[in-house]
Structures are given as C-alpha cells and as structure tokens.
Amino acid sequence: MQVQTWPQIATKQASVMASDWVLFSIVGLAVALLVWGLILFAIARWRFQPGQAEPPQFRNNYPLEITWTVIPLVLVMILFIYTYQAETRVDATSPHPDVTVHVNGYRWGWTFSYAGGPVIGGAATSPVGGTSAEQPPELVLPLGKTIRLEMTSSDVNHSFWVPDFLFKRDAIPGQTTAFDIEPNKLGSFVGRCAQFCGLDHALMTFTVRVIKPGEFERWRKGVQHS
C-alpha cells in the first residue's frame, strides 16, 4: 500500500469537502494575517519611548464598533451558507444505492456485511494498516457506484474514518446511521477507528480497496463461493 503525504480525495463527496477545506483555510488565514498584522503594526508603531506625553485617551467610536460587528456577521453568514450547501451535498443519500454494506465496529475490529453477501471481518493488528503480517479487515468497493454504509457498534462507541475520503462517522451501539459515498479513485486506502475505544484503539485499522465494478462482481462471487 502506498502512503501519501496528503490525503487523496478519493470519493465524489470528498471533493466537495476538500473545496470546503480550501475555502475556509484561505478565508481563515486571510483574516488571521489581517489581525496579526494589525497587532504587530500597533506594537511596532506605538512602542513606549521615555519622555513621551500621555497618549490620547479615546475610549469609544460607535460607528467603528458597529462596523466590526456587522462585517464579521456578514462573513460568517456567507461561510455558513457555503458550508450548509456543502454539507447537503455530502450528506445526501440516494434512494437506490448500488451496494449496501452494514458496518459493525467492535473492540477491536470491524465486520463488513454486504447486503446479499458476503460478510468480511477481522480484528485489528497494526496502526499502519496493510503492512503488517496479519492483514486487517478489508472493505472492497466498486469504483463510481453509490455505496450505502450503515454504521453501528456492538460494544462501545467507535468511529469509521477513512482519511482519504475526508470522512468519518461514529459507530454507536443501539443506533444505526447511514451515509452514501461514491469512490472515484482506484486503490487501497487506510481506515481507522477515530473514537477512543480502549487499549487497542490505535491498532483498530481496516483497508478500503476500490476496484472496477466488473472486478467487484467477480470478487463478490468468488468470496461467496469460496
């Protein structure tokens, strides 16, 4: 398995979230640079010098104060609208997903039950995923299809996280929540548990392998008949 420096944007939903990351990083850093600049400018410009007279004792400027309340308000409204639209696209679920997989997290491993078979499962082994002698459980998905993933847990809270999908969803006992993803990159991706669940939490990895749809059907039949 190849390890990338930066998460690959490996689903359709992930590209939406990636643009959210980019927009917020740019706006956030721009605001931060402006404010940092004002602070450092003030320090450099008005440093204390001995013998100086008392500075002007002004304490209010209502138009200015209203301005710096309203402008951030407008800015966060715009960010909220953008984030709302992005979330609506990311959280959208299809009425007819192509593949449905029920995911169960447990201490410390994962079971992936495909609707109509097969059931893949296994315990976690290493913090890396895939490079250890014992392979972690593998979730095999077809490229370009809508996948419905249903999350639950049979003991404590876990969280199904694939950093390359820029996405995680908690697996919580007593509830099942579902989301859709559409993988758009071939390859193997590391998955991890993101919610602390006890001793081997750090080792509770899995692998997501995205293959072509034809290959996926052959794999599915092969696993079921073996």
Next chain:
Amino acid sequence: MTAIIQPGASSAPRHDLLSWITTTDHKRIGILYLVTSLLYFAVAGALSLAIRTQLARPDNHLVSAHTFAQLFTLHGTAMIFLFVAPFALGLANFLIPLQIGAPDMAFPRLNATSYWMFLFGGLVVFAGAATNEGAAAAGWSSYAPLSEIKISTGLGQDLWIGGVFLVSVATILTSINFVTTVFIYRAPGMTMWRIPIFTWEMIATSLLVFMAFPSLAADLILLFVDRRLGGHAFDPAYGGNAVLWQHLFWFFGHPEVYVMILPYFGVISEIIPVFSRKPVFGYTGIVLSAFAIAGLSMGVWAHHMFTTGAVNNPFFSFVSYLIAVPTGVKFFNWIATMWRGRISLQTPMLFSIGFLLNFLLGGVSGVMVASPPIDYQAHESYFAVAHFHYVLGGGSLFAIFAALFFWWPKMFGVKLNETLGTWCFWLLFIGFNVTFLPMHLMGIDGMPRRVFTYASTGPLPALNLIATAGSYVMLVGVVLFAWNVVVSGLRHEPVGDDPWDANSLEWATSSPPPEHNFTKLPPIRSERPVWDLRHAAATQEHG
C-alpha cells in the same frame, strides 16, 4: 473619602500553617487556589511530557497502551478541571473583592468549603492511580459505554466520577459567591458600569457555571448509578441511550470551554490598557460580547457530535459561527486599545500579546471545525487536538502567565524578575508553536487522537518528533518560571502599591493588601479610579 473600619486590625495577621488551613480570607483562599492549581498544572504538564515522549517515534515502548490511556485521561482531566478553570477561580477570589472595594467575599466560609472540595476532588481523581487497575482511562470526556462497568472495571473510574463531581459542585458554590459579592458588596461609587472587565467576565463565567455544571453533575450521577447501582442510562440493551452521555456531557462541556476562556479575556482586558497607557476601548462592547458569548455557548454543544449522525448539524454549526462575531469584537477592541497608545512590552504585556497571536489561530481553526464537512475529517483527529490546545494552551495558559506576572506584586509584595520573565515568554511561545502547529497537519494526514502509536511511514514520524521537541522547550520555559519565583522571592525587593501605573481599585491598597483590603478608598468616578487618582494628584501639583 470613605474609610472602612477594621475591627481587630491592630492584631498582626498570623502566618502559621493552621491559619492558612482555617482561613476564610478571600486573598488567602485565592492564593491557595492558585498554588494548588499550579501544582496540578505541574503534574498535568509532566503527564503531557510522558505522552509526547511516547509519541516521539512510532512503535515506541516507553509506556504500555493502558498506561498511555491513563496518562491522557489524567492530563486532560487535570488541565481542564484542576488547572485552567480553578486558576481563574483563584484569581477571581483574590481580585473580585479588591476590584470592587469590598472587604471580603459575601460567604467566606462557603468560599473555604469550595477550595477544600476542589483540592480533595483533584486528589480523589489522582488516587485512582494507586488502585489495582490504575486510574481512570476512558479520556477526560469519559464517554459511555466505554466508561461503564462492563468495560472500565477498575475503581479508578469511580474515583474519577467522585473527584470530578466534587470539583463541579465546588465550582457552582464559588460562582454563587462571586455573583452575590459583586451584586451586593460594591463600594460606594462602584456602579456596575464601573466594575473592572475581569470582574464582568467572572459574572458571565459564573452564569455559565450555573447553567452548565448541573448537567455534568447529572451525567456523573447517572454513570455512577449505571456502574454501581444497576442502572442502564447509557446501555441500549436495556433501553438506555449511548448518545445521552454525550448530550449531557457537551451541554456542560462547551460552556466549560468559555468558563476556561472568559476569565482570561478579562485578564487580557485588564493588562492591555495598563501597558498601552490608555483606557480599554469599547468597555460596553467588551462586556456585552462576554454575555453574547456566554448565551450563544449554551446552544452549540452538539458541534462536538457532528459525526454521530444523531444531531441537527446545520443548527449547531450556525450558532457556532455566531460566536465568532462577539469574539471578533473583543479582538478589535483590544487592538483599538493598543492603537495610538504607548506600548511597553513588559512580561504581562508580552504574554498578553502571545495570547492574542495564539488564540487567533485557535479561533480560525474553530471556525473551520464548526463546518461539518470539515469536521468530518478533523473531528477526533490531531487537528482537533491542535485547535483546542491553541485555545486553552496558546490562549488561556498564556493569559495565566500574564496574570501571574501582573498580579504577583499585589499578592506577594515583590515583582517577578523581568529578564527571566522575558526568556520564559519566548521559550513558551516558541515551544508552544513548535509543539502544536504540526498537529494540524497530523490530523489532516489521518492521525487520530488518543493513540499510543502511529504509522511509521509518511510524514507522521517527522511531525511527531518536531512536536515532542517543542514540548521540551516549553518545559524549559516552565522551569524558568519556577526559578524566577525562587529568585524573586529570595531577593525580596518590595514594590509599592502600584508598580505598573495601573487602573483598577486593587492597586489603591498596599502590596500585599491588609487583612480587610482597604484602610481608605479613593473616590470612584470611572472604571479607572487609580488612574483618576494619579492624574488628579498630577493636576494639583502642576495646577
């Protein structure tokens, strides 16, 4: 001029151990709070160094997985419940009566009770380490069902519940004391719109405590009933709900963030005007924004739960964004206070500027994680770890050092050494950023929090090593502070009432103040009575 009659003022104050144990003097209780919370900080800091040393390289075997879980559980619990929040309570205990011209708190014995409950609450949490199965190991947020008896079988978890419960009740009691004192015990002329901003921020903090801490107490009781009395509040197999813990916990937990930051907004609002030689800009705006933050923070708890799939994400996202507005107002007010001032960079001001620079980044990453599509990656990752350490470490911790340097002369009658203080600042500032800046990248790269090891390939080993190196630079800074305390104490060069040419009423009395605080009060005609006094004297001299 108002004179306060002091019964028994002739008898010199006693300084033996018994007098400290039995004290009901708000200044002594305040100092006890501060010293205790700093000792808990030293322990929690040592734990964090153990964590960073384990994570210096992947597949490290310095500590076991179980020890590691205890380390981060106790580190988080101690930093939050036993240091950052109670330090503010200690500071408020010392300062509020002095700032409003009162002889003591409204309920001195209740005040002492709160302190002792806080001290023993912390000891009870740490006592878990002496039990067979060790201390609590389910994280400072102790999510059920992980913290239930089926999984966390040890007594350490019960001691954690008991200890945190004591601390939370103590916090509620002492907040009642603050609010009552400010509302009832203000000196003549000290109207509400003249009380110092630190005192205002403590009122907002106290109101948050009233609303938030009962939820924590209820959560802890439910968990204890589940564990030891056969309850099933969080067990879905018996009709319980695993998400309920999170709702009750974060209904407390997010306001708690503001309990740990509003007092320090107050500290900064006191220090920046003094070292800019100007009145605080937009007093009303700063006060109102504190209450706006407090109010809004009651409606954001489920932004810690975006990935549960069980809450209305857009609502909690929207309210979280709104908090950025009053926080921004405060920032602009602080900058406007410095604007065209006469800025002297003594240690309290250096740490205050460090607070501004660091906290700003915590605010920016806060706006990012308030967006669910970003939080889906950042949640429970090192990005979140970086975010809240920029708020509580880069923010609150720097304000704590600012407060120590600023009010040390008032508390102990001696100044801390400025040269050592400047070194301490730079070591902490550089060390902090070297430790926590790389954590943003670790999180984006897929490193979950609360892991004792990580992938040995890719960028994580290098980023972790940098972070660990930074944490040792911070250690040097903290040791230098302790050294400064020793050196300055030994030299013992007494300072006057008002070594900083400050503004608020605590600087109108001696350093340290007498038992009942004031022998006489200056006239209070603005929020800067001591500044007024100084300038009235100057006008008379030259007039």
